[in-house]
Amino acid sequence: MMYDVIIVGGSYAGLSAGLQLARARRKVLVVDAGYRRNRFAATSHGFLGQDGEAPEDIVAQGRAQLMEYPTVTWVHDSAIQARQEQDHFTLRTQHNGEFKSLRVILATGVVDELPKIEGLMERWGKRVFHCPYCHGYELDQGRIGVLATSPLSMHHALMLPDWGTTTLFTNGVFVPDTEQQAQLDRRGVTVESAAVVRLFGERADIELADGRVIALDGLFTMPRTRMASPLAEQLGCEFAEGPMGSYIQTSEIRQTSVPGVFACGDAAIAAGSVALAVGEGVRAGTGTHFTLILAKAGA
Template sequence: MSYDAIIIGGSYAGLSAGLQLARARRRVLVVDAGARRNRFASHSHGFLGQDGRPPEEIAADGRAELMDYPNVTWTVGEATAADAEGDGFRVTLGSGEVEQGRRLILAGGVRDVLPPVDGLAERWGRSVFHCPYCHGYELDLGRIGVLAVSPMSMHHAMMLPDWGSTTLFTNGAFVPDAEQLEQLARRGVVVEPDAVKSIGGERADINLADGRCVALDGLFVLPRTHINSPLAEQLGCALNDGPMGRYLQVTETQETSVPGVFACGDAALVAGSVALAVGTGARAGAGAHQSLIFR
């Protein structure tokens, strides 16, 4: 069967893109591997109308809404290859099946690569976070740490005092200069230069190399991000270099540098959230639909 659009990724961005196309009565295939980026978090925040809900419930409700449209097909699995064919694209699934679509929407998201500190990965999404807007308020003006990974951690440390008393653990990854130290002092940020040995405790206590332990209510870190799907590289889509990793270059309608291929969600953002993913998905779905009409 040939589809008007094949969407790779059935999380928030892919669901949002699919909804626009479904309501335009287009034939849509969603290919989903089932690995949402925020699956480690118990609650999602900052998304209007859904604030504080478990992320799996938001995704499940979105899928149920999309699948109410009879012109949408959902398949569980990975898309392993894609290439242009005629006026559309051919997508090969992990099962070996080959699907054809006139437009392709890449919504497979990114994966986070954390610095190699003992105890960090086990607390990811529970007491170790990357987004202050998503998780800062729930720390209730408590004790917050920033684990430095690059000069971008300065930005993190300058923001977080609005959510609690903040300590920047430079950990050999970043050394603030005199001007930056003055800026941090004005924001009330404590700078801890000793190396971080491990993360422990019920929340995210920092065990330092000199034997001290700094108790925290939450810890923020900027992971490196890697685009999940190999399709963008196979198709030759242009990428931008961001402070946390590469992301797909898109136009205002979310179209990539390859005509007919659109991208949305975290793979097409410098930094993402559920709310931003849904917004870019809506743009990608509408953009893909209009391209079917006006080209």
């Protein structure tokens, strides 16, 4: 069977893209392995109409709505290889063989590479976060830490006083210069230069190398990211470099440098939130449909 579109990734961006195509009565295959980036978080925030809902509930509701459309097929599997043929694309999965389509949408997401500090991974998505808009409000103007991963962590440090009393842990990554220190002072940010040894306790308390303990209600950090899937590289898509890592370069309609291959969600934008992923999915879905129309019309 030749599908109109194969969507790789059935999280927020992929579901949103699929919905546009399903409503255009296109034959769509969604291939999804079930590893959402925000699977560690108990609640999701900032997405209109779903604020405070569990991420898995948002995905389950979206999938149920998408699967009401008879032209959509869902395969729970990992996509491991993609190649471009003369007039279509072939996708190979780990357990279900190969599938063919006229277009491909990569909603494959990214993997967060967290600082290697004891106790941090266990609190990721619970007391350690990357997005203040997603999780800052729930800290109730409490004690907030920023764990530096690069000089770009200044951005976090200057933002977070709007959500609580903020301490920047430079952790040997960088030393604020005179201008930066003045900015931090004006924002009321405390700078802590001692190395961070571990996180412990029910929240995100920090033990420093000199033995001091600083109690926190939450900690923010800016992890590096990498592609969660090799498909974009296999297909020859171009990448751009963002503040946290590379992402797939796309046009206004979310087409990559490879005609017929589209990308959306965290894999194709230098930011990450449910609301952004859903919006980018709409653009990718409608953009993909537009190129199918043009191809049929001979334009």
